[in-house]
Amino acid sequence: MVKQARAARTREALVRSAAEIFDRDGFSVASLTAISSLAGVSNGALHFHFASKAALADAVEEEALTRLLGVADAELPPGASRVQFLVDVTFGLTRALSSDVVLRAGFGLSGEACRHRRVDLYGRWYEWVEEAVRQAEAAGELRPEVSAQGVVTSVVAATVGFETLGARDASWLSGAAVNRFWSLLFPALVPADLLADLEAGGTGSLSR
Amino acid sequence: MVKQARAARTREALVRSAAEIFDRDGFSVASLTAISSLAGVSNGALHFHFASKAALADAVEEEALTRLLGVADAELPPGASRVQFLVDVTFGLTRALSSDVVLRAGFGLSGEACRHRRVDLYGRWYEWVEEAVRQAEAAGELRPEVSAQGVVTSVVAATVGFETLGARDASWLSGAAVNRFWSLLFPALVPADLLADLEAGGTGSLSR
Numbered sequence: 001m002v003k004q005a006r007a008a009r010t011r012e013a014l015v016r017s018a019a020e021i022f023d024r025d026g027f028s029v030a031s032l033t034a035i036s037s038l039a040g041v042s043n044g045a046l047h048f049h050f051a052s053k054a055a056l057a058d059a060v061e062e063e064a065l066t067r068l069l070g071v072a073d074a075e076l077p078p079g080a081s082r083v084q085f086l087v088d089v090t091f092g093l094t095r096a097l098s099s100d101v102v103l104r105a106g107f108g109l110s111g112e113a114c115r116h117r118r119v120d121l122y123g124r125w126y127e128w129v130e131e132a133v134r135q136a137e138a139a140g141e142l143r144p145e146v147s148a149q150g151v152v153t154s155v156v157a158a159t160v161g162f163e164t165l166g167a168r169d170a171s172w173l174s175g176a177a178v179n180r181f182w183s184l185l186f187p188a189l190v191p192a193d194l195l196a197d198l199e200a201g202g203t204g205s206l207s208r
Numbered sequence: 209m210v211k212q213a214r215a216a217r218t219r220e221a222l223v224r225s226a227a228e229i230f231d232r233d234g235f236s237v238a239s240l241t242a243i244s245s246l247a248g249v250s251n252g253a254l255h256f257h258f259a260s261k262a263a264l265a266d267a268v269e270e271e272a273l274t275r276l277l278g279v280a281d282a283e284l285p286p287g288a289s290r291v292q293f294l295v296d297v298t299f300g301l302t303r304a305l306s307s308d309v310v311l312r313a314g315f316g317l318s319g320e321a322c323r324h325r326r327v328d329l330y331g332r333w334y335e336w337v338e339e340a341v342r343q344a345e346a347a348g349e350l351r352p353e354v355s356a357q358g359v360v361t362s363v364v365a366a367t368v369g370f371e372t373l374g375a376r377d378a379s380w381l382s383g384a385a386v387n388r389f390w391s392l393l394f395p396a397l398v399p400a401d402l403l404a405d406l407e408a409g410g411t412g413s414l415s416r
Binding site: 028 | 361
């Protein structure tokens with residue numbers, strides 16, 4: 001049991017170190033020696049856990065998906081606004097992208113050319129947004145003339161843009177940019193009687 | 209003169225081939241031999257024009273900037289809508305990203321970690337959008353309660369998102385996604401009396 005716990009800790013340290021090195025150098029340049037030495041383990045230990053750099057990248061993306069789902073997976077109290085929940089999750093995601101190197105590296109790997117991937121982070125994020133928007137529509141929180149598909153497209157494109165731009169300039173993930181996006185969108189998105197109840201800056205109920 | 213023209217043609221072929229290989233393999237993996245052989249020139253000829261892979265990447269980004277400015281640089285007839293111009297340029301950009309490998313590779317290189325760059329494509333695009341929005345505001349084409357900064361943030365984030373998502377799934381660059389984004393945004397963006405004159409699908413006046 002002690003051995004198993006140690007193996008799990010080593011694996012975790014390797015995934016975290018791989019994320020740091022992928023985030024800094026990109027997948028192609030990242031060296032396995034840099035990853036094992038940052039994790040404080042031997043090359044042999046690395047190869048015991050991961051057969052290849054691609055296997056490490058898969059593990060980083062899987063862990064990033066777990067963290068993405070952690071940000072987006074919350075029980076809503078009855079009567080809570082579905083649109084506000086969507087807003088809060090976009091804040092949770094950008095906050096997590098700026099503070100969590102595993103999530104950031106996972107999204108970065110998803111943007112790399114030429115890798116066969118087991119985990120489709122962008123696709124999973126798209127599906128999550130689609131379901132959140134569907135629920136907002138079913139709850140009557142979208143203006144009748146609004147196309148749900150248009151909301152999904154805009155929210156996914158903008159958040160992926162924040163992620164891409166944030167990889168080079170962290171101010172895109174600061175929250176101010178996300179706030180400006182929602183402030184602009186709200187009057188087109190929700191009926192007038194809902195506007196006053198919504199916080200374009202997020203309610204901070206998630207992922208603090 | 210004949211020699212100079214041939215040298216210019218060779219250089220052009222190398223930049224185009226480099227864009228194809230960077231777009232396919234990413235900067236780090238791209239091989240100079242693959243680039244010279246796609247261009248139909250010797251490795252020696254490549255090295256005569258470009259001292260390094262980084263120099264080739266700089267040249268691709270510079271050529272991509274020229275093409276970006278080509279899409280965005282148009283004389284507006286007096287009385288033309290500034291918002292419509294911004295919309296049309298976003299369509300021109302996504303259309304060019306899907307058809308022009310040099311522009312696509314340039315944006316791809318701009319997203320790569322760990323390169324010192326001479327050309328900042330994202331930054332130049334941001335500045336262009338900022339100026340276009342400023343002019344739309346000055347022309348009274350934005351609703352008074354709209355923050356110009358919010359429009360710049362949203363348009364830049366969404367277009368960069370289309371570019372990032374489009375690198376893996378071309379449907380994001382098809383025009384339908386851009387159309388949905390503008391259709392959603394228009395009612396929040398422009399005064400009611402301008403709405404009827406605007407085409408969320410673009411007027412097709414640019415870059416056909």
